[in-house]
Amino acid sequence: MDQSIKFDLELINRYDKSGPRYTSYPTALELHEGFGDAEYRRHIAKSNAAGGPLSLYFHIPFCDTVCFYCACNKIVTKNRAHAAPYLDNLCKEIAMQGALFDKQREVNQLHWGGGTPTFLSYEQMKRLMDTTREHFNLHDDDRGEYSIEVDPRETNDKTIAQLRELGFNRISLGLQDFDPDVQKAVNRMQSKEQTFAVLEAARKEGFRSTNIDLIYGLPLQTEQTFAKTLEQVLAYAPDRFSIFNYAHMPSRFKTQRQIDEADLPSPAVKLEILQMVGQKLTDAGYVYIGMDHFAKPDDELAVAQREGKLYRNFQGYSTHSDCDLIGLGVTSIGRVGDAYMQNHKELEQYDQAISAGRLPVFKGVELDADDNLRRAVITQLICHFDLSFGNIEQQFDIVFADYFAAELNNLKSMRDDGLIGLDEAGIKVQPAGRLLIRNICMVFDKYLAQKQQQFSRVI
Structure with a gap:
């Protein structure tokens, strides 16, 4: 191909x-509030009748600091105690959802996203994974694709070893840009030493795939400065790159209002950056998977694409097209059978549903x-x-x-x-x-x- x-x-x-x-x-814009608990249960019953493996997505919404470019559903707090009641509810939801799906259905894919999943302590992460294993059929070996997003500022060698112990075998590191002026403009100060120490630790612990997230179009970026960041990362040769176009939509995402629009690169400069990125990555031997994603030719994504087995879901490109996706946690979106469904977006509403013993689904769409x-x-x-x-x-x-x-x-x-x-x-x-x-x-x-x-x- x-x-x-x-x-x-x-x-x-x-x-x-x-x-x-x-x-x-x-798209998620078509989800509506006429789809709730009863509709979801009906699609779960149809899904169980069809059988097949499962994919689990867990949303951990907490972040220690806010990155001004962020368009994710997050809760910014330095108070780690806020995670405890959320974790209690998430474990209850796991039990409720797990009871509805046939236990013999294997979980071939699992992903923790956020927010910052490593905002949780090791004890909390272990409790979350133990609860998941209790209610869903997780692999005991490395056959599953179990991945986590990490902020290198919130991660060290010990954390990486703990994540591997918990069963994770793929890792994605948030970086965005190394340029100090850009980092200051978006309120994300992160050193090369922090980032590459985590990448090297993941390799040492046997993570099967490493991904680096970058963003082009951030304030004060130029083709030259972003090329420098890219060259520094290429020296460590991660398995995959996700290089996203920054979408400045301050009317929808309040934190983006902290960005000075006068500092944003012009459309022409963004195109220069994009062209440079494509050239450098292909020259380095990476292949274009699509939609901002590049991978080494022997990476599972690149192989799946060549074999006609690649798929796309709410976490991006995937090799597991046969999995129904269960969303767990506040604002999570799932796909079960011929329907998409989303959990409540606000913590209070999520808490109320869980406390009442209801699935926290508040909207969806039947295809x-x-x-x-x-x-x-x-x-x-x-x-x-x-x-x-x-x-x-x-x-x-x-x-x-x-x-x-x-x-x-x-x-x-x-x-x-x-x-x-x-x-x-x-x-x-x-x-x-x-x-x-x-x-x-x-x-x-x-x-x-x-x-x-x-x-x-x-x-």
């Missing part, structure tokens, strides 16, 4: 507009036949840059050219621009179209027209 990318400035400028990241289809069809199309394109009309026709009993006549007509301009190859057999995304894969997927999104202003720009 050709996993290369081509940077075409003129095309990128022409197609740079707002759109979803497609960690789900329909209809058209949703499932479009989800399959979008997933194939965003994961594999390739779509066989015949496979979709066989799976969904449709005639692709008839069902998607309007969409195919809209794709002709992208074909003419060299973003895709398009014929009667299918769609092949060309190297020039891979950075713009969101645009191609957007053609198949029936909900997009009325919601576009709520998404970040694709580049």
Whole structure:
């Protein structure tokens, strides 16, 4: 499989507009409060009847300090005592949800995100993992993909050893940028020594995959300063990179109002940074997975993409397309069967539901036949840059050219621009179209027209 990318400035400028990241289809904007506890239980029953492995996502919302760019659902506090009642509720939710899923269903994927999961003490993390093992069928060996997001400022050699002992075998390190002026502008002071000590400790303890998170488009960044950060990280050769485009949306995320908009790099500078990133990473031997992600050619993501087995969910790219995803904790989103569901976003409401013995689901959406069809199309394109009309026709009993006549007509301009190859057999995304894969997927999104202003720009 050709996993290369081509940077075409003129095309990128022409197609740079707002759109979803497609960690789900329909997107989370379609979740509504007409879907609650009863609907969720119904989909769990259908899921158990179908069987198959599970994926668990745990949201740990606490952070010691606020990073001004952050758009995550977090609670900023230096008082570690705040974690105790939340952990009590989370363990109760694990017990409630675990009782609803067949115990023999193996958990092939597990992820702790946040916030800062290592805000918890070792004793608290051990309690959380022990409770999970009590109520769900976790692997006792390293076959599962058990990952955690860590802030190197909140982590040391001892913590890494403890995480490995608890069963984690993949780790993602938040970094964003090493430049001291950028760090000061976004209120995240973090040294190279801290970061690389954690990376080296993870390797020493036998973590199977290491990922570094970077963000381009932060205040005071230039192509030269970001290149320096990237070169310093490349010297340590993590298995994966997640390099995100900073979306400045202060009307939605209050902490972003602390950023001086005059310091943000211009669109032209952001494009220079993006082009530099793609060049340096491909020169270093990494392949472009898609949607800001790069990996070494022998990494599981890159292998899964070449084998046509890559998937995308709320945590990003995944090798476990066969798993139903259970969201646990405040604001978590899950996907069980043909439905998406989300827990309460506020701690007080989450606490009230748990205290009353109710599942804390407060909204969701049930997918209809058209949703499932479009989800399959979008997933194939965003994961594999390739779509066989015949496979979709066989799976969904449709005639692709008839069902998607309007969409195919809209794709002709992208074909003419060299973003895709398009014929009667299918769609092949060309190297020039891979950075713009969101645009191609957007053609198949029936909900997009009325919601576009709520998404970040694709580049």
